[in-house]
Amino acid sequence: MTEDAANTATEADSAKAEPPADAIPAKAELPIAAFDMPLLRIDGVAKRFGAVRAVDRLSLDIRRGEFFALLGPSGCGKTTLLRMLAGFETPDEGAILLGGDDIAQVLPHQRPVNMMFQNYALFPHLSVRDNIAFGLKRARMPRAEIATRVAEMVALVRLEGLEKRKPDQLSGGQRQRVALARSLARRPEILLLDEPLAALDKKLRESTQVELMELQRRLGMTFIIVTHDQEEAMTMADRIGVMDQGRLEQVATPRKLYEAPNSRWVAEFVGDINMLEGEVGPGDAGRLAIATKDAGTIVAAAPPDPVKQALVFVAIRPEKVKLSRRGPASDTAGTHTINRLEGIVIEVSYLGGFTTYKVKLDSGAVLKSSMANTARLDVDAYSVTQRVVAWFTPDDCVVLEQ
Amino acid sequence: MVSATSKISRFNVASLALGLGFLYLPIVILVIYSFNASRLVTVWGGWSLVWYREFFHDEAMIEAAWMSFRVAASSATIATLLGTLAAVALSRGERFKGRTLFSGMLYAPLVMPEVITGLSLLLLFVALDAERGFWTVTIAHTTLTMCFVAVVVQSRLGSLDRSLEEAAMDLGCDPARAFVAVTLPLILPAIIAGWMLAFTLSLDDLVIASFTTGPGSATLPIRIYSEVRLGVKPEINAICTMVIGLIAVVIVVASFASKLSSAQGESAAPL
Numbered sequence: 001m002t003e004d005a006a007n008t009a010t011e012a013d014s015a016k017a018e019p020p021a022d023a024i025p026a027k028a029e030l031p032i033a034a035f036d037m038p039l040l041r042i043d044g045v046a047k048r049f050g051a052v053r054a055v056d057r058l059s060l061d062i063r064r065g066e067f068f069a070l071l072g073p074s075g076c077g078k079t080t081l082l083r084m085l086a087g088f089e090t091p092d093e094g095a096i097l098l099g100g101d102d103i104a105q106v107l108p109h110q111r112p113v114n115m116m117f118q119n120y121a122l123f124p125h126l127s128v129r130d131n132i133a134f135g136l137k138r139a140r141m142p143r144a145e146i147a148t149r150v151a152e153m154v155a156l157v158r159l160e161g162l163e164k165r166k167p168d169q170l171s172g173g174q175r176q177r178v179a180l181a182r183s184l185a186r187r188p189e190i191l192l193l194d195e196p197l198a199a200l201d202k203k204l205r206e207s208t209q210v211e212l213m214e215l216q217r218r219l220g221m222t223f224i225i226v227t228h229d230q231e232e233a234m235t236m237a238d239r240i241g242v243m244d245q246g247r248l249e250q251v252a253t254p255r256k257l258y259e260a261p262n263s264r265w266v267a268e269f270v271g272d273i274n275m276l277e278g279e280v281g282p283g284d285a286g287r288l289a290i291a292t293k294d295a296g297t298i299v300a301a302a303p304p305d306p307v308k309q310a311l312v313f314v315a316i317r318p319e320k321v322k323l324s325r326r327g328p329a330s331d332t333a334g335t336h337t338i339n340r341l342e343g344i345v346i347e348v349s350y351l352g353g354f355t356t357y358k359v360k361l362d363s364g365a366v367l368k369s370s371m372a373n374t375a376r377l378d379v380d381a382y383s384v385t386q387r388v389v390a391w392f393t394p395d396d397c398v399v400l401e402q
Numbered sequence: 403m404v405s406a407t408s409k410i411s412r413f414n415v416a417s418l419a420l421g422l423g424f425l426y427l428p429i430v431i432l433v434i435y436s437f438n439a440s441r442l443v444t445v446w447g448g449w450s451l452v453w454y455r456e457f458f459h460d461e462a463m464i465e466a467a468w469m470s471f472r473v474a475a476s477s478a479t480i481a482t483l484l485g486t487l488a489a490v491a492l493s494r495g496e497r498f499k500g501r502t503l504f505s506g507m508l509y510a511p512l513v514m515p516e517v518i519t520g521l522s523l524l525l526l527f528v529a530l531d532a533e534r535g536f537w538t539v540t541i542a543h544t545t546l547t548m549c550f551v552a553v554v555v556q557s558r559l560g561s562l563d564r565s566l567e568e569a570a571m572d573l574g575c576d577p578a579r580a581f582v583a584v585t586l587p588l589i590l591p592a593i594i595a596g597w598m599l600a601f602t603l604s605l606d607d608l609v610i611a612s613f614t615t616g617p618g619s620a621t622l623p624i625r626i627y628s629e630v631r632l633g634v635k636p637e638i639n640a641i642c643t644m645v646i647g648l649i650a651v652v653i654v655v656a657s658f659a660s661k662l663s664s665a666q667g668e669s670a671a672p673l
């Protein structure tokens with residue numbers, strides 16, 4: 001690691017340590033002047049396997065010290081993208097620039113990149129310790145230093161006492177942790193993690209997440225992580241890229257991705273959502289009145305870009321939909337109009353921290369609502385067949401055109 | 403529960419005994435008769451080492467045994483080298499045109515009748531005007547056994563995860579280094595097994611050897627066969643017992659070697 005990287009890392013640290021007083025302390029929205037030039041530039045990269053377009057003209061910039069998460073359905077090309085970054089596949093089109101240099105011709109072992117394989121790829125003939133030390137020995141690190149580093153990695157992934165075992169004497173989760181430790185040990189400039197925590201139990205996964213983030217910040221490394229766990233991506237990543245069929249659908253901070261998805265597909269892929277189709281009617285300043293088939297006219301905040309189509313979708317996250325017996329005290333909260341929809345509760349799922357309800361509107365459409373269980377003995381809980389009012393403000397709605 | 407398991411185990415013991423008996427009874431009889439004092443092969447005349455003494459005084463036979471051993475060791479070694487290279491090229495090399503044809507051609511000698519292989523090699527050696535003897539037999543046996551080695555090694559390579567080599571490269575090995583550090587230790591048992599197979603195949607080959615050998619350099623099977631044609635001497639039993647002993651030693655040593663290589667892998671792997 002250069003001193004530069006270390007400095008930027010501490011800068012980022014201190015910046016992250018003091019969240020701004022106002023509402024949204026989103027990580028990547030902090031001033032990051034030092035990260036101006038991207039460390040990694042993926043420029044129109046494409047990879048085809050026969051007729052399958054695994055990666056389809058994808059462009060992406062990754063900043064130094066960034067924690068980037070790739071999210072997407074199975075088979076959308078995440079692993080293929082990582083393999084191109086590591087040097088195991090050559091792009092059919094486009095260029096990959098590392099620190100400004102094209103690395104198309106650089107062989108895997110010469111790239112300052114390490115990868116944790118989705119299937120772990122542990123060396124079966126080597127012990128846990130030697131698996132972790134493998135890359136360090138190749139880097140001609142002094143023996144004593146290797147021992148310290150291996151011990152550190154073993155402690156990080158909680159594998160103390162298993163150092164002498166062979167991979168086939170470990171459980172799936174333990175193997176995954178060895179693979180993680182092995183890829184981390186060399187402290188590469190860029191670490192590619194292909195579903196690194198999928199096989200761990202919740203507790204261990206959460207503690208490893210925290211330790212990975214801590215390590216990444218401390219060493220100023222750049223992480224690109226593939227995960228199926230949206231919560232994991234949101235917890236760890238500065239930015240998330242949502243992929244589908246080889247293309248990036250949206251790249252944004254976790255909050256933006258969740259609260260301001262740029263398409264129906266992203267909105268439905270990330271988290272849960274209510275989607276209402278409707279036609280744009282006349283609206284006043286910053287508001288759109290949308291005539292929906294299922295829920296009458298809904299007043300929604302106008303998106304930043306003017307709406308061009310007549311047919312749009314109104315997306316509302318379930319937790320933004322509040323339920324009450326009589327609806328909100330007044331039909332306007334401040335200057336805001338409030339959307340009220342009446343219906344009957346048809347399903348209640350108690351999930352501990354919150355409860356989800358399905359409300360069948362009079363039109364027959366079903367609206368999902370999720371409410372935090374803030375009181376232990378919640379007398380306000382609604383029951384099936386109860387008639388309720390579901391309400392949400394125009395700002396809770398996202399208007400999507402595609 | 404208990405009775406069920408004991409029934410199963412009794413059945414297992416019986417079938418194991420039957421199978422092993424079928425395989426080893428003839429050999430056991432041969433070994434016992436090699437210690438027979440009687441000159442007649444089928445009549446038991448008490449214990450004796452006389453036929454072993456006879457063998458060690460039979461110079462032609464000893465020479466043939468030594469010849470066989472040398473041919474087996476050198477042809478197995480060359481075949482292992484070539485067969486391993488062929489297997490690696492076929493399963494790890496770039497996909498080239500006609501690759502299927504090549505791997506098919508590699509298997510063909512496995513099913514080729516030995517008479518044909520022997521005859522064609524004889525014609526080749528005659529055409530090349532090569533002096534027939536140790537080297538011609540060694541080369542002939544190498545062509546026979548290298549396919550077996552290639553098949554054994556190739557199947558092991560096929561079952562090996564490609565991403566292991568990629569992981570090694572990712573961790574700083576160039577492709578050659580990755581092969582030596584990761585692939586080679588993992589296919590070593592197959593290479594050893596291939597060598598053993600080649601060694602024993604060469605040791606007991608009669609047909610190809612008789613086509614390609616020359617006067618004065620008979621291998622043990624050729625020698626034994628010519629002796630037996632004049633009537634079975636108990637000496638043959640003694641020789642066969644020693645050959646069995648040698649093969650047993652090879653197997654034991656080889657299995658120890660492969661166990662050792664996998665146990666030592668961690669420290670011995672050239673990193």
Ligand SMILES: Nc1ncnc2c1ncn2[C@@H]1O[C@H](COP(=O)(O)OP(=O)(O)OP(=O)(O)O)[C@@H](O)[C@H]1O
Pocket residue numbers: 049052053054072073074075076077078079080081118
């Ligand atoms: N070597 C290959 N040969 C042919 N097709 C391939 C190859 N590797 C990947 N593919 C195809 O490319 C597409 C993308 O695969 P990839 O492994 O990148 O998906 P992924 O996003 O990592 O999926 P998952 O989340 O299930 O791991 C898939 O349709 C897959 O079948």
Ligand SMILES: [Mg+2]
Pocket residue numbers: 078079080118194
């Ligand atoms: Mg994958």
